[in-house]
Amino acid sequence: MILAYLLWWVTGLIFLFVGKDNPDVKWNAAQSVVVLGGIWLISFIVGFVFFPVSILLYLVGVVYWIIFLIGAINYQGGRIAAPGIGQFTDQLTTQLADAIK
DSSP states (O other), X not given: OTXXXXXXXXXXXXXXXXXXXXXXXXXXXXXXXXXXXXXXHHHHHHHHHOHHHHHHHHHHHHHHHHHHHHHHHTOOSSOOOOTTTHHHHHHHHHHHHHXXX
């Protein structure tokens, strides 16, 4: 499980396809792509216009990355929720995880 979050969205993308047989691994990999990949992409785009906001968004991404890593280390089975934004990202994460067969 920790491997899905280890290198931000990159390993999440890999495990989205490799972990097809385990729905929890696939869901957590999809969450890595949605949350960490989304923050990375928004930070990258905003960085062209207003660099200080980009740094702040990147730091938010680092905080979520640490939360996900700690959750994966303490993994007891199931899904690691994204605190604060889970209500917005869970549906998109589920759709992405279910789209990969």
